[in-house]
Amino acid sequence: MEAIQRHRGVVYPLNRTNVDTDQIIPKQFLKRIERTGFGQYLFYHWRFDDDGELRKNFNLNDKRYEDASIVVAGENFGCGSSREHAPWALLDFGFRVIIAPSFADIFYNNALKNGIIVIQVKEELVNQWLKKAERGELILDVDLEKQQIMDRGMVYPFQIPEYHKQKLINGWDDIALTLQHEEKIARYEKSMQ
Amino acid sequence: MATAKTIIEKIWEQHIVHQEAGKPDLLYIDLHLIHEVTSPQAFEGLRLNNRKVRRPDLTYATMDHNVPTKNREEIRDAISRKQMETLRRNCKENHISLADMFHPDQGIVHVIGPELGLTQPGKTIVCGDSHTSTHGAFGALAFGIGTSEVEHVLATQTIWQEKPKTLNVHVEGDLGPGVTAKDLILAIIAKFGVRFGTGYVIEYTGEAIRNLSMEGRMTVCNMSIEAGARAGLISPDEKTVDYLRGKVHVPEGEAFNEQAQQWLALATDEGAVYDHYVNIRGDEVEPQVTWGTNPSMCVPVNGSTPSLEETDYPEDVERALQYMGLSEKQPISSIHIDHVFIGSCTNSRLSDLQKAAFVVKGRKVHPEVRAIVVPGSFSTKLQAEKLGIDKIFQEAGFEWRDAGCSMCLAMNDDVVPPGGRCASTSNRNFEGRQGNGARTHLVSPEMAAIAAIEGRFVDVRNYASTKVSS
Ligand code: SF4
Numbered sequence: 324m325e326a327i328q329r330h331r332g333v334v335y336p337l338n339r340t341n342v343d344t345d346q347i348i349p350k351q352f353l354k355r356i357e358r359t360g361f362g363q364y365l366f367y368h369w370r371f372d373d374d375g376e377l378r379k380n381f382n383l384n385d386k387r388y389e390d391a392s393i394v395v396a397g398e399n400f401g402c403g404s405s406r407e408h409a410p411w412a413l414l415d416f417g418f419r420v421i422i423a424p425s426f427a428d429i430f431y432n433n434a435l436k437n438g439i440i441v442i443q444v445k446e447e448l449v450n451q452w453l454k455k456a457e458r459g460e461l462i463l464d465v466d467l468e469k470q471q472i473m474d475r476g477m478v479y480p481f482q483i484p485e486y487h488k489q490k491l492i493n494g495w496d497d498i499a500l501t502l503q504h505e506e507k508i509a510r511y512e513k514s515m516q
Numbered sequence: 517m518a519t520a521k522t523i524i525e526k527i528w529e530q531h532i533v534h535q536e537a538g539k540p541d542l543l544y545i546d547l548h549l550i551h552e553v554t555s556p557q558a559f560e561g562l563r564l565n566n567r568k569v570r571r572p573d574l575t576y577a578t579m580d581h582n583v584p585t586k587n588r589e590e591i592r593d594a595i596s597r598k599q600m601e602t603l604r605r606n607c608k609e610n611h612i613s614l615a616d617m618f619h620p621d622q623g624i625v626h627v628i629g630p631e632l633g634l635t636q637p638g639k640t641i642v643c644g645d646s647h648t649s650t651h652g653a654f655g656a657l658a659f660g661i662g663t664s665e666v667e668h669v670l671a672t673q674t675i676w677q678e679k680p681k682t683l684n685v686h687v688e689g690d691l692g693p694g695v696t697a698k699d700l701i702l703a704i705i706a707k708f709g710v711r712f713g714t715g716y717v718i719e720y721t722g723e724a725i726r727n728l729s730m731e732g733r734m735t736v737c738n739m740s741i742e743a744g745a746r747a748g749l750i751s752p753d754e755k756t757v758d759y760l761r762g763k764v765h766v767p768e769g770e771a772f773n774e775q776a777q778q779w780l781a782l783a784t785d786e787g788a789v790y791d792h793y794v795n796i797r798g799d800e801v802e803p804q805v806t807w808g809t810n811p812s813m814c815v816p817v818n819g820s821t822p823s824l825e826e827t828d829y830p831e832d833v834e835r836a837l838q839y840m841g842l843s844e845k846q847p848i849s850s851i852h853i854d855h856v857f858i859g860s861c862t863n864s865r866l867s868d869l870q871k872a873a874f875v876v877k878g879r880k881v882h883p884e885v886r887a888i889v890v891p892g893s894f895s896t897k898l899q900a901e902k903l904g905i906d907k908i909f910q911e912a913g914f915e916w917r918d919a920g921c922s923m924c925l926a927m928n929d930d931v932v933p934p935g936g937r938c939a940s941t942s943n944r945n946f947e948g949r950q951g952n953g954a955r956t957h958l959v960s961p962e963m964a965a966i967a968a969i970e971g972r973f974v975d976v977r978n979y980a981s982t983k984v985s986s
Contacts, residue, residue, distance in 0.1 A: 356556035405646040407662035433662035
């Protein structure tokens with residue numbers, strides 16, 4: 324995966340709670356056997372009507388968010404199905420950071436494995452950013468190394484497990500890391516026989 | 517005396533391969549189940565990096581999500597066909613057992629694991645599927661993973677996991693007549709919400725849980741993920757042992773008895789402490805029907821949709837009601853349905869089909885309803901046919917299909933049309949889950965069966981008594 328240390332970008336406000344992975348990428352697009360090309364189907368039924376026309380009342384279709392690369396959303400983002408197609412679609416669409424008050428466990432892991440920075444912050448802060456981004460342009464600057472988000476002059480610290488942080492910053496291959504413990508795995512297997 | 521431990525801690529400790537401060541633990545995986553939708557990119561990753569499947573013997577594959585449930589010979593959708601062919605090729609190249617579309621062991625991955633005895637107490641089980649929690653019914657630590665993790669497990673047979681917090685969901689008192697495992701888990705989610713399990717592994721305990729059959733326990737553990745928990749489990753007891761005796765993948769004779777003793781010893785010790793505890797009264801649970809677009813939006817069948825004034829989440833409720841085509845304070849009994857789906861890894865096992873068939877027997881599906889039954893596995897289907905259950909359904913006007921996920925996620929041709937309304941025994945009522953614009957009401961198999969006959973929701977408890985007196 325691609326290493327990521329810092330990201331500055333326009334915020335797309337998704338003011339909904341419990342956004343499930345069925346909404347992020349509907350099942351009819353899970354038949355592909357590649358990891359790429361899922362961006363066009365992101366939030367498909369929210370973005371397009373039954374005739375395949377863009378829905379005017381869904382804000383991701385708003386020109387203002389065309390270059391957005393940071394999602395700010397409500398609680399329990401990414402709940403439901405374990406499909407990794409969800410982070411693939413978000414990434415392919417151009418999103419590198421997701422900020423929410425809470426995330427579903429499987430989605431959280433899946434996103435990190437694909438080099439998406441997932442940041443949990445207090446609900447009040449999310450609400451504040453949702454409002455700002457809905458009203459005008461909001462640009463946030465996320466510094467993973469320093470674990471802080473800059474909104475103009477204001478600095479907001481955030482928590483992320485050190486282990487995940489190092490992997491994101493270095494873009495490490497998980498499997499290669501694990502295989503450094505190959506001997507221990509073999510020993511475990513032997514002890515189980 | 518050694519400290520009292522939960523089954524979760526016992527299984528965890530037995531599987532640690534490597535531990536280091538400030539990092540998750542590296543856990544060994546005893547069983548890796550795979551299916552066609554979440555595995556192709558994982559195998560591709562292995563190929564690109566020149567890596568091999570470490571333990572094909574601990575890996576087992578089936579096709580379920582995308583398979584047709586009728587006329588299997590001909591898969592019209594070329595992309596679906598390619599996905600299945602890819603799994604076939606990946607399994608062949610890597611020497612992995614595959615229950616292919618026409619194999620007698622084929623079925624939904626969470627139905628066949630237990631049926632074959634692959635699922636056993638004390639095992640760590642993963643699958644690229646969030647309902648892997650189902651296998652927890654046997655006292656296994658089973659959870660869903662993403663495709664990158666599938667690749668990781670294929671390559672290393674291990675996974676990095678943060679030690680989960682433990683949550684005890686205790687059910688006091690037994691369920692009343694006509695109230696099922698499905699109603700219980702829906703009532704739990706309705707009471708505590710879709711997030712209460714996030715970051716936890718749940719252990720279900722209490723009288724109602726002990727009294728459930730193994731199939732009922734699977735229904736409960738299956739929906740742990742709808743409460744946000746990656747895994748939910750139940751300590752093994754004699755029922756667990758009885759279920760597994762004689763299954764293909766468990767030892768025989770004396771070896772089985774020895775194994776059974778080890779399994780039983782895994783049960784949570786008296787006095788063990790959980791990180792969190794909640795309880796609910798089993799005898800107060802009523803048959804449930806979901807009215808909204810997540811499983812916590814759920815009320816007893818004699819209830820109504822919420823009032824916008826009284827709810828804490830008026831925006832969410834309004835959005836959900838609008839999607840569902842319902843109004844506030846609308847009685848559940850006034851909702852008319854046009855589709856019924858009996859199936860999915862939550863409720864497609866033999867006892868589910870038997871209970872639904874009991875209700876249906878001698879009656880006819882409502883003229884405005886299209887109803888289908890999709891057994892969870894090929895072997896369930898055969899057993900049901902031996903008992904004549906297929907005939908009961910067909911004579912009533914249900915379609916009787918081949919095994920697969922089917923209308924639970926509508927990835928194949930089994931789709932609810934836009935605006936259609938379905939009484940479904942599956943586990944997710946998300947927007948569009950059963951088809952774009954489709955409206956899903958989650959219920960038990962009995963409640964779905966009655967809805968098929970009546971064209972609307974009726975309390976199974978009253979229905980049973982009319983049936984006896986008529
Ligand atoms: S039946 Fe539904 S929930 Fe279960 S594995 Fe299949 S698609 Fe997933």
